[in-house]
Amino acid sequence: MRVRSQLVRRSVAVLAGLTVAGGAVALGTVQASAAPTAGHSAQVASSVAAAPTISIKSDKATAKAWAKVAFTGKTTGIAANTKVQVQRLENGKWVNFPATTKVTSKATYSVWVQSGRVGVNKFRVVTAKAASAAVSVTVTK
Structure with a gap:
């Protein structure tokens, strides 16, 4: 027992x-x-690791057609030399824009774009691990 x-x-x-x-x-x-x-x-x-993040900031809210607009941002949890791709919202879908850069050793990035599409253009940046919020740039003639 x-x-x-x-x-x-x-x-x-x-x-x-x-x-x-x-x-x-x-x-x-x-x-x-x-x-x-x-x-x-x-x-x-x-x-337990924090989720990777990427931010975006535009140097202009309004720009003339084909003027350079710079985007900068910070990352967390994303390795240096990771590719950063700019995307633009077109007809409800995010489409790769012909602008890329890489994350620096200080976990930042900077890239510029030129757009001839007049009106509000919404941009974001993405990596394989994260996507930023959207930023709007109004392009004028």
């Missing part, structure tokens, strides 16, 4: 440990404490 009682208690402890561990399967020994060790906490925290 004593062996069965110990078996039941150990089974309950293993199930409780699995529940506390968020469904992770632990093979081998069962720890008496459910509290994570300091080393385990550090490993979990370091494996």
